[in-house]
Amino acid sequence: MNSILNYFVLVPIVGFALSLIIPRQHETLISRVSFVTVGLHMISFQIFLVYWLWNGHPVLDTKDFVVFKAGDYEFFIDFTFDRISAIYVFVGSFLTFLVTIYSRIYMHRESGYKRFFNTILFFYVGYNFIIFSGNMETMFIGWEILGVTSFLLIAFYRDRYLPVKNAVKVFSIYRIGDVGLLLAMWMSHHLWHENITFIKLNNYELVHEHLQSHTWIGVFISLMILVSAAAKSAQLPFSSWLPRAMEGPTPSSAIFYGSLSVHIGVFILLRTYPFWEYQTSVRIIIALLGLSTAFVSTNIARVQSSIKSQIAYASSAQIGLIFIELAAGFETLAMIHFAGNAFLRTYQLLVSPSVVSYLIREQFYSYTPHQHTFEDTWPKRLEYSLYMLSVKEFNLDSFMYRYLWNPLKMAGRKLDFLTFNRVLLIFVPLYLVGLYSVYNKDIVPDNLEHVLPLTFSLIACILVLKSFTERKQARMSWLLVIMTHFWMALAISFNENFTFDQIHLYLSGVAISGVVGFLCLRRLKNLEGNIDLDMFHGHSYHHPKIALVFLLACLAATGFPISPTFIGEDLIFSHIHEDQPALAIFTSLAFIVDGLSIIRIYARVFLGPHSKSVYEMAYRSS
Numbered sequence: 001m002n003s004i005l006n007y008f009v010l011v012p013i014v015g016f017a018l019s020l021i022i023p024r025q026h027e028t029l030i031s032r033v034s035f036v037t038v039g040l041h042m043i044s045f046q047i048f049l050v051y052w053l054w055n056g057h058p059v060l061d062t063k064d065f066v067v068f069k070a071g072d073y074e075f076f077i078d079f080t081f082d083r084i085s086a087i088y089v090f091v092g093s094f095l096t097f098l099v100t101i102y103s104r105i106y107m108h109r110e111s112g113y114k115r116f117f118n119t120i121l122f123f124y125v126g127y128n129f130i131i132f133s134g135n136m137e138t139m140f141i142g143w144e145i146l147g148v149t150s151f152l153l154i155a156f157y158r159d160r161y162l163p164v165k166n167a168v169k170v171f172s173i174y175r176i177g178d179v180g181l182l183l184a185m186w187m188s189h190h191l192w193h194e195n196i197t198f199i200k201l202n203n204y205e206l207v208h209e210h211l212q213s214h215t216w217i218g219v220f221i222s223l224m225i226l227v228s229a230a231a232k233s234a235q236l237p238f239s240s241w242l243p244r245a246m247e248g249p250t251p252s253s254a255i256f257y258g259s260l261s262v263h264i265g266v267f268i269l270l271r272t273y274p275f276w277e278y279q280t281s282v283r284i285i286i287a288l289l290g291l292s293t294a295f296v297s298t299n300i301a302r303v304q305s306s307i308k309s310q311i312a313y314a315s316s317a318q319i320g321l322i323f324i325e326l327a328a329g330f331e332t333l334a335m336i337h338f339a340g341n342a343f344l345r346t347y348q349l350l351v352s353p354s355v356v357s358y359l360i361r362e363q364f365y366s367y368t369p370h371q372h373t374f375e376d377t378w379p380k381r382l383e384y385s386l387y388m389l390s391v392k393e394f395n396l397d398s399f400m401y402r403y404l405w406n407p408l409k410m411a412g413r414k415l416d417f418l419t420f421n422r423v424l425l426i427f428v429p430l431y432l433v434g435l436y437s438v439y440n441k442d443i444v445p446d447n448l449e450h451v452l453p454l455t456f457s458l459i460a461c462i463l464v465l466k467s468f469t470e471r472k473q474a475r476m477s478w479l480l481v482i483m484t485h486f487w488m489a490l491a492i493s494f495n496e497n498f499t500f501d502q503i504h505l506y507l508s509g510v511a512i513s514g515v516v517g518f519l520c521l522r523r524l525k526n527l528e529g530n531i532d533l534d535m536f537h538g539h540s541y542h543h544p545k546i547a548l549v550f551l552l553a554c555l556a557a558t559g560f561p562i563s564p565t566f567i568g569e570d571l572i573f574s575h576i577h578e579d580q581p582a583l584a585i586f587t588s589l590a591f592i593v594d595g596l597s598i599i600r601i602y603a604r605v606f607l608g609p610h611s612k613s614v615y616e617m618a619y620r621s622s
Contacts, residue, residue, distance in 0.1 A: 002060050002061065002062040003062065004048060005060060005062055005079040005080075005081055005132055006062070006064065006079065007044070008041065008044075008045060008048075008089070008128060008132065009079065009125075009128050009129060009132055011037060011040060011041045011044075012037060012038075012041060012121060012124045012125040012128055013125050014037070015033060015034065015036070015037025015038070015121050015124075016037075016118070016121040016122050016124075016125055018033050018037075019033050019034060019037075019114075019117055019118050019121050020118060022114070023114075024113065024114035024115075027108065027109075027113055027114075030113065030114050030117050031100075031103070031104040031117060033117075034100050034103075034117045034120065034121055035097075035100050035101065035104065037121060037124075038093065038096050038097045038100050038121075038124065039097055039100075041093055041124075042093035042094060042096075042097045045089055045090070045093055046090070046093075049086060049090065052081075052086070057082075057083065057086075059080070059081070059082045059199065060080060060081040060082070061078065061079070061080045061081075061134055061197070061199050062078070062079050062080075062134075063076055063077075063078050063134070064076070064077040064078065064079065065077055067567060068505070068567050068571075073189070073195075073571070073574050074194070074195050075137055075195065075567050075570060075571075076135070076137070076195060077137075077138050077141075078133070078134030078135045078137075078138050078197055079132045079133065079134050079138065080132065080133070080134035080197070080198055080199060081132060083335075084267070084270050084271065084335065085131050085132060087335045087338070087339060088131045088263075088267060088338075089128070089131050089132075091259070091260075091338070091339050091342050091343070092124075092127055092128075092131065092259075092260050095254075095255060095259050095260065095342060095343070095346050096120075096124055096127075096255060096260070098346070098350075099120075099251045099254055099255045099346070099350070100117075100120065102251055102254075102350055103116065103117070103120070103249075103251040106249070106250065106251055107249065107251070110249075112156055112158075115152075115156070116153075116156060116249065116251075116252070119149050119152050119153055119156075119252075120149075120153075120251075120252070120255070122145060122148075122149050123145070123146065123149040123150075123153075123255070123256070123261075125142075125145060126141075126142040126143075126144075126145025126146045126149060127142065127146065127260060127261075128142070129141050129142030129145065130142035130143060130146070130264060130267065131267070133198075133271075134197050134198055134199065135195055135196065135197045135198060136181065136184065136185045136188065136196075137185065137195060137570065139181075139268070139271075140181060140182075140185070140570075141561045141566075143177075143178065143181060143264075144178070144559070144560050144561060144566070145560075145561070146232075146261055146264065147171065147174040147175075147177075147178065148555060148560060149256075150167075150170060150171070150174065150245065150256060150261060151167045151168075151170065151171045151174075151599065152167075153248040153249070153252040153256060154166055154167035154170055154244075154245050154247050154248045155167035155247075155248075155603070155607055156248045156249055156252065157247070157248075157249075158538070158540060158606075158607045158608070159538060159541065159608070159609055159610065160608070160609065161536065161608055161609055162247060163247040163248065164536060164603050164607040164608045166244040166245065166247045167247070167603070167607075168596075168599060168600060168603050169241060169244055170241045170244060170245050171595075171596070171599050172405070172596050173231050173238050173241045174231065174232070175591075175592050175595045175596055176227065176231050176238070176592060177227065177228040177229075177230075177231030177232050178228075178591075178592075178595070179588045179591055179592050180224045180225070180227035180228035180231065181224070181225070181228045181268075182569060182570070182573055182588070182591070183220075183224045183573070183584065183588060184221050184224035184225050184228065185570060185573065186573035186574065186576060186584065187217055187220055187221050187224070187578065188221055189573075189574050190217070190577070190578040191210055191214055191217050191218070191221065192210065198271055198272075201272065201274045201275050202274050204274070207274060207275060207278075208278070211278070211279075217578065218275070218276075218279060219279060219281060219282060221275070222272075222275065222276040222279055222282040223282065223285070225268060225269070225272050225276070226269075226282070226285065226286060226289070228265070228268060229264075229265030229266070229268050229269050230265060230289060231265070232261070232262070232264045232265040232268075233262055233263065233264065233265025233266060233316075233319045233323075234262060234293075234312075234315075234316045234319065235265070235289055235290065235293045235316070235319065235320060235323065236289060236292050236293045236296060236396075237396060237399055237400065238400075239293060239296065239297055239300075239313070239316050239396055240393060240396035240397045240400065242257055242262065242312040242313070242315070242316055243304075243306070243308065243309040243312040243313065245257045245312070246306075246308040246309065246312055250308075250349060250350065250352065250353060251350070253308060253349050254345070254346045254349035254350050255346070257312060257315070258311060258312075258315055258342070258345030258346050258348070258349045259341075259342035259343070259345055259346040260342065262315060262316075262319065263319065263322075263338050263341070263342060265319070266319060266322050266323070266326070266334065266338055269286070269323070269326050270326065270331060270334065270335070273326065273331060277329070283327045283328075284327070286323050286324075286326060286327040287323070287324050287327035287328070289320075289323060290319075290320040290321060290322070290323025290324040290327065291320065291324055292320075293316060293317065293319070293320035293323070294317045294318075294320035294321050294324070296394050296396075297313040297314070297316040297317035297320065298313070298314070298317045299386060299389070299390040299394075300313045300390050300393050300394065301313035301314045301317065302390065303387065303390045303391050307352045307355055308349065308352060311345060311348050311349055311352065314345075315341065315345045318337070318341045319341070321337065322334050322337050322338060322341070325337060375387075408465060408468060408593060409468070409469055411465050412465040412466055412468050412469030413469055415462065415465060415466040415469070416469075418466050420473065420476045423463075423466075423476075423479075423480065423483075427459070427463065427483065427487075430459075431483075431486065431487065431490065434452070434456060434490050434494075435490065437452075437494075438490060438493045438494055441494075449494060452491070452494045453491045453492065453494045453495040453580075453583055454491075454582055454583055454586070455491075456487050456488075456490050456491035456494065457487070457488060457491040457583055457586035457587055457590065458586055459487050460484045460485075460487035460488045460491065460586070460587075460590045461586050461589055461590050461593075463480045463481075463483050463484045463487065464480065464481060464484040464590050464593045464594045464597060465593060466480055467480035467481045467484070467593075467594075467597040468593050468596060468597040468600070470533060471532065471533050471534045472532050472533065472534065473532065473533075474521050474525075474531045474532065474533055474601055474604075474605055475518060475521045475522065475525070477533060477597060477601055478514075478517055478518055478521055478598075478601055479514075479518065480597075481557065481594050481597050481598055481601075482510060482511075482513075482514035482517075482518075482557065484590055484594050485506075485507065485510040485557070485565075485594070486507065486510070488572060488587060488590055489503045489506055489507050489572070491583070491587070492572050492575050492576070492587075495575055495576065495577075495580075495583070496575045502568070502571045502575075503568075505564045505567065505568055505571070506564065506565060506567075506568025506569070506571060506572060507568070508563075508564050509556050509557075509563030509564040509565035509566070509568065510556075510557060510565055510568075512556070512563070513552075513553040513554075513556035513557040513563060513565070514553075514557065516549065516550075516552075516553040516556075517550055517553035517554065517557065520546050520549055520550040520553065521550070521605070523546060524539060524543060524546055524605065527543070528543075530611075531605050533600070533601065533604045533605075535604065535608075535611065536603070536604055536607060536608020536609060536611075537604065537605055537606070537608065537610070537611045538606070538607060538608045538609050538610035538611060539605060539606050539610075539611075540606040540607060541610050542610075543606075546606075547606040550602060550605075550606065551602060551606075554598045554599065554601070554602050557594075557598055558594070558595045558598050558599070559591075559595075569591065572587065573587070
């Protein structure tokens with residue numbers, strides 16, 4: 001029975017691969033492949049579900065293969081199946097099947113018809129990787145796929161300004177969730193001294209034994225998991241990204257931000273529930289976070305003029321209630337609530353275009369006066385204050401900009417004196433000296449060797465901040481993010497004595513993607529002339545092949561699971577000690593900003609309104 005888990009992960013991969021080779025003119029064949037893939041997956045899973053229940057619903061687990069092993073570190077693919085997986089796969093397969101049927105007609109004659117179905121199937125691959133994952137490393141593969149497909153679907157109408165801008169904004173929040181999960185994996189390696197599986201987390205004696213002597217480490221891991229869950233499920237203070245994600249087509253909004261992707265945060269809390277179950281402080285934080293999100297999102301949803309925004313905030317509020325249920329220990333109720341909320345939001349989003357026309361007609365023929373609400377009994381000053389806060393969405397966007405992105409931009413602007421020539425003259429020779437020293441550590445004094453990892457990671461942060469705020473040269477920004485990876489590798493090389501095979505594995509993917517990306521930008525520069533980062537150029541319209549190759553280079557450089565960099569990121573963190581919080585913070589910051597800078601380069605060079613268009617284009621959506 002264990003071996004059949006591979007089948008449910010393999011079917012979407014095969015369907016996605018087939019959809020890639022179909023010419024974009026064959027709409028019927030493209031939709032049919034998607035329809036058959038998801039339909040076959042759904043029907044076969046339902047048959048398996050009956051068989052599994054009939055045999056006493058045992059917990060299944062299969063360790064497929066080891067990707068990389070070095071000492072006590074082991075990166076392996078593991079799949080598991082239990083009642084949590086059963087609920088999520090049942091709901092996910094059924095809703096994806098419905099949305100696929102709906103999209104066959106809804107997306108008819110769209111220029112990106114093939115691109116839409118390719119992305120939906122790729123999303124389904126990532127979704128199944130997460131749901132069947134048996135450890136955090138396997139989950140992280142699906143986690144990254146969901147982040148990229150979210151970006152691509154929000155920016156589906158890539159010749160418009162606002163969808164592209166909102167796609168970058170959502171990706172920035174997802175990047176925070178990525179690093180939260182990486183930090184949780186990092187500290188888990190130090191707590192368990194192995195790649196812990198979710199099956200082992202169900203062992204109360206094992207968990208209790210480790211947490212009894214490492215209480216603060218357990219709290220840290222739980223909080224990092226909560227940060228990842230909050231970012232993915234649009235909980236405070238990250239709630240404002242969810243309505244912005246509705247810029248994509250209605251079917252993708254339904255399957256991503258109404259039903260499945262937005263509930264992945266709930267899934268990771270369910271999966272790790274045995275770990276934080278006995279940490280009272282963590283449960284209180286989860287409950288307070290869910291309660292505050294439910295209150296804020298409910299009030300915002302009631303004053304939204306857009307139907308999609310209303311549904312988005314209503315879904316966020318319901319997920320807040322699910323967080324409360326999990327904190328209270330009602331796992332089964334939380335899973336039932338997830339299924340009900342997913343079905344309801346999918347239905348609401350799919351019928352939302354029709355609802356708009358109905359409401360417009362009813363305004364003229366069936367007008368009803370304003371009804372009294374509960375708030376009318378409050379003091380007017382309190383009522384009006386709450387209304388204005390809700391209209392302004394509690395300034396959630398301003399909060400994120402003021403306390404997160406603006407400080408990073410301000411720090412980056414302080415580095416404007418670093419021109420391309422100065423970067424080469426200062427940091428390249430300095431890196432060569434550091435590289436010589438790491439291969440000849442005996443010449444480095446002991447007191448200096450302890451300081452170098454922190455110093456080199458700080459240099460990496462400086463370079464990536466400069467790249468993030470660079471407004472002129474795209475190629476310089478790209479070289480800076482690639483140099484950031486090399487400086488981080490140098491910092492970790494000084495931190496521990498280990499073979500450089502692991503560093504070489506990490507940097508091999510970075511080096512290849514760096515060269516490919518630079519050649520793409522150079523080729524585009526020769527063809528178009530101006531590719532500065534001060535505006536959106538939209539060059540994917542005339543240069544789709546260059547855009548695709550550069551996107552693959554971007555994904556490889558950010559640690560997407562198509563290059564060794566993906567394993568390398570986990571390896572880098574595994575060599576940071578638990579008593580080195582400053583090094584972990586600098587490395588995390590570098591990874592966050594590095595991913596943002598890379599996706600910003602891609603978005604500004606290849607997406608948005610075409611810079612040479614002679615027609616006026618709307619910069620705001622309806």
